[in-house]
Amino acid sequence: MAREQLTAARFSWNGFADRRELATALAGQIADRLTGAIAERGSALLAVSGGTTPAKLFAMLSTTPIAWDKVTVTLVDERFVPPSSPRSNAGLVAANLLQNEAAAARFVPLYHEAASIEDAAAADSEALRSLPWPLDVVILGMGGDGHTASFFSDAGNLGELLDPASRRIVLPVHAASGGEPRLTLSMARIVAAGFVALHIEGDDKRTAFDGAMGSGAKKPIRRVIEAAPRPIEVFWAP
Numbered sequence: 001m002a003r004e005q006l007t008a009a010r011f012s013w014n015g016f017a018d019r020r021e022l023a024t025a026l027a028g029q030i031a032d033r034l035t036g037a038i039a040e041r042g043s044a045l046l047a048v049s050g051g052t053t054p055a056k057l058f059a060m061l062s063t064t065p066i067a068w069d070k071v072t073v074t075l076v077d078e079r080f081v082p083p084s085s086p087r088s089n090a091g092l093v094a095a096n097l098l099q100n101e102a103a104a105a106r107f108v109p110l111y112h113e114a115a116s117i118e119d120a121a122a123a124d125s126e127a128l129r130s131l132p133w134p135l136d137v138v139i140l141g142m143g144g145d146g147h148t149a150s151f152f153s154d155a156g157n158l159g160e161l162l163d164p165a166s167r168r169i170v171l172p173v174h175a176a177s178g179g180e181p182r183l184t185l186s187m188a189r190i191v192a193a194g195f196v197a198l199h200i201e202g203d204d205k206r207t208a209f210d211g212a213m214g215s216g217a218k219k220p221i222r223r224v225i226e227a228a229p230r231p232i233e234v235f236w237a238p
């Protein structure tokens with residue numbers, strides 16, 4: 001099936017006729033990148049987003065026959081809820097990605113019981129420090145408001161979240177538009193990845209992306225795209 005591929009200064013647009021075709025293509029690219037990383041350095045580090053979009057991609061990726069026992073999976077961000085919560089990104093990953101072949105992967109969550117989200121973020125940064133950085137693959141989503149990860153425009157510490165020089169790994173987020181308090185990888189860790197894909201579906205998300213990349217106040221997704229040293233690959237289907 002023909003696919004629309006447009007390349008602009010800082011992102012490559014990969015349009016697909018349907019969501020299944022997108023999931024097949026993106027799962028294949030992720031698998032290739034992880035396999036390449038394993039061949040190069042013996043392991044691979046993958047960070048995925050939550051929300052409602054990625055379930056089909058996760059299911060497709062979970063059946064891909066790569067050396068999952070050499071892959072560490074973590075989250076781009078997490079709501080401050082236990083894995084048993086329907087709002088949990090860790091729960092989404094456990095149910096959809098860490099199945100089948102991918103059940104052999106190591107999963108490093110972000111949520112831990114803690115007295116505060118700030119304590120949880122500090123504990124996470126310590127726990128994740130020993131991972132084989134930089135990330136090999138990051139899968140981002142995007143909200144209709146142009147947020148990505150948990151970089152919400154109304155976050156009190158947005159400047160810190162988007163600081164390209166940040167040495168922090170995990171940061172706490174308080175943002176009314178984000179619902180629960182959040183834990184998120186810093187932008188600095190995300191854009192250092194070897195491959196960053198933005199996975200969006202539906203006409204509303206395409207309109208929101210086009211709007212975010214247009215003139216006007218720079219929304220978080222545009223700040224991430226502009227900070228990335230390599231073009232981000234956008235994967236979209238109607």
Ligand SMILES: O=C(O)[C@H](O)[C@@H](O)[C@H](O)[C@H](O)COP(=O)(O)O
Binds near residue numbers: 079
């Ligand atoms: O925890 C989260 O919600 C995600 O990590 C977030 O960044 C998500 O990717 C967007 O909000 C899109 O969410 P949908 O896929 O539900 O539209």
